[in-house]
Amino acid sequence: MRLPPFLDPPPLPVLRGQRALWQEALLSLVMVFAAACVSYVLMQSGFPSPEALSILFVLPVLAAAIFLDLRLALVTVALSVITYNLVLLPPFWTFDLTNPQAVAKIVVLLIVTLVVSALTTRLRRITGESQARENVLGGLYQLNQDLVGKTTVAQVQAASETCLSALTSVPCQIWYKDVPVDDPLLSEAAQEGASAGAGQVLAPHDPRLILPLIDGEKTLGVLVFTPQDHAPFPVELFPPSLLPTLAAQVASALSRAALAEAHEQQARQADRERFMSAMLSSLSHDFKTPLVGIVGALEALEGRVDSEARDIVADGLAEALRLNRYVVNLVEISRLEAGVRPRSEPLHIRDAVSGVLRTLRPLIGRQKFRITVEAGFPLLNLNASLFDLVLLNLIENALKYGPPEGEITIDARVISDGVEIDVDDEGAGIPPPLREPVFTKFYRAVEGDRKIAGTGLGLYICREIVASYGGRIEAIDPPDGTGACMRVWLPEAATLRLATLEEEME
């Protein structure tokens, strides 16, 4: 039977090899036997003071109390007293307690050996404790040394693991933040911020020792000692009451490193954003400046040529403007991916739709538009250029894939957790298996061997923009049964609740 070492730690041996209890018992028996032999031989050879030989029987007790299991010290006391009676007190080889003189001798020996064993035990415990304390202090110092100059969480983690494993000679592992969920004990320890396993309140029979890493109020993770081959945790080296000190040190080093990392990442992100912003605005400038020249030149030509040439010029103009839309998509997508978040402002859905239809006017032929905005539809709170880009891509697709005389419906509604905007055309629609892939970057609609012009960025950027406001966009089953229907959902956070107008709302 093994006592849970942390509930009832046995006094600590100073030096103790890895011997089994039965081996130690045999050893104490041998020591008592040796003492008996020596005293017997001395007495037979006419030792002048046989009484003095009783002191020899104190030796095995002393040795047992110093070196062996403490329960054996008491066994050795009993053994010594009995052997003393058998070997040194007449009548020899009999256990006779009728002689008062013999009884007195035995009692004295018993008291002396008991006191010796008790005092030795005490001494041993004190020595053990101070040894353990020294180990811990040395360990703390060592850990401190090892953690100096470690600036990342991973470095601190690795250094602490190595150092603690070496100090306790038990393999140690640190879980920072993502404690494995498939190990319920680890996650429980992390959640409760309590130590577990190896005699702790939580799961005392688990052989591992799990210590929470707590910094301030937060549990950062857990420290797990996993003894090999089911060996007990070597509490003699590190008394459990002192281990939390080590854990706290690891925790504070971890949180310091995490803070430094976060800070550095923030600085890097800010740098990156500044750089990307500058680069993108120069990119956008470089792309658009020639476009100004092209558009301007074509427009200047438009008024000076005959009607046939005017058609050609108009085509060139339309293409130049399309190129411009691609450039805008490309620039905006890079901006979004760089994490640049432009300013939000109140925006009315009608303003947005109207602006987009104005931009797309050259592309609009005989298509009809039906726009319904539910009464009470809130103002949106987002960046107008970005939201315009969403509508622009959706409506451009509806124009491109819908029939030339079809109707495009734009329907804006308020729902329980936000707003929904549907853009619905009367084209061939999107088959259900393709409704998700169309949103992937560079996806291109292919119909037989016919490819419809586009960069494959339009819907991807729509999704990115909507997602940056916590919303969703998906291709849904068209409510009217025909064509494609794109549904944009925006959460309440992307809208502005209006103070109601007190005058003449119609």
Added chain:
Amino acid sequence: MSGLQPKVLVIEDDPQVRKFLTITLTSHDYTVIPAETGREGIRLATSVKPDAVLLDLGLPDIDGTEVIGSIRSWSKMPILVVSVRDQEEEKVKAFDLGANDYVTKPFGTAELMARLRASLRDSIVASVEDTRVEVGDLCIDLAAHKVSVRDTPIKLSPKEFALLKVLATHAGKLLTHKYLMQKVWGEAQADDNQYLRIYIAQLRQKLEIDPARDQFIVNEPGIGYRLETPARSH
């Protein structure tokens, strides 16, 4: 002869764009004074005293917004910003400094000419009290308080009419949210432009009988609104 033609100072560093602007403006009977850098532009603005300035924000020497500040310190001449910087922050900054209008590259000739004409109108012709304003298919009779789109009469509430009236009397010009709020609702509410957006939306709903064709009111995010003058007037 050129003294009768409005003089436009074009501050633009890109030679191609400068050339195209010069040709276009000249063919529309403007006299063009080209400038390659911001400093040169400021110098010419002082010495030549043009009727209007076309200003690119991305200049090699100083930022275009600095040019606006410098000109505004002594003159009210109309300044039209021409830039690829389609970011609202830039636009708003240029407006706060006193720019009158804004075209984003790439822009069409018709659009640019319409903006320029609108900007010049106030400085050349002192407000003409027209009673009838026609903007494409939209017809507004200011005296009779009547509005129609392609001869379909539109019924507007008094506030909606007041708003449309302000936009129409400055047709083609960009009016800031603040200006519109002041004109229609008075000083007290000059800063709350949420009403404005709602009323504009109501106006749109009524005027845009065919949403694909009738986008009369143009939203300039972050700045304000304009009533678009008919495009393609060569």
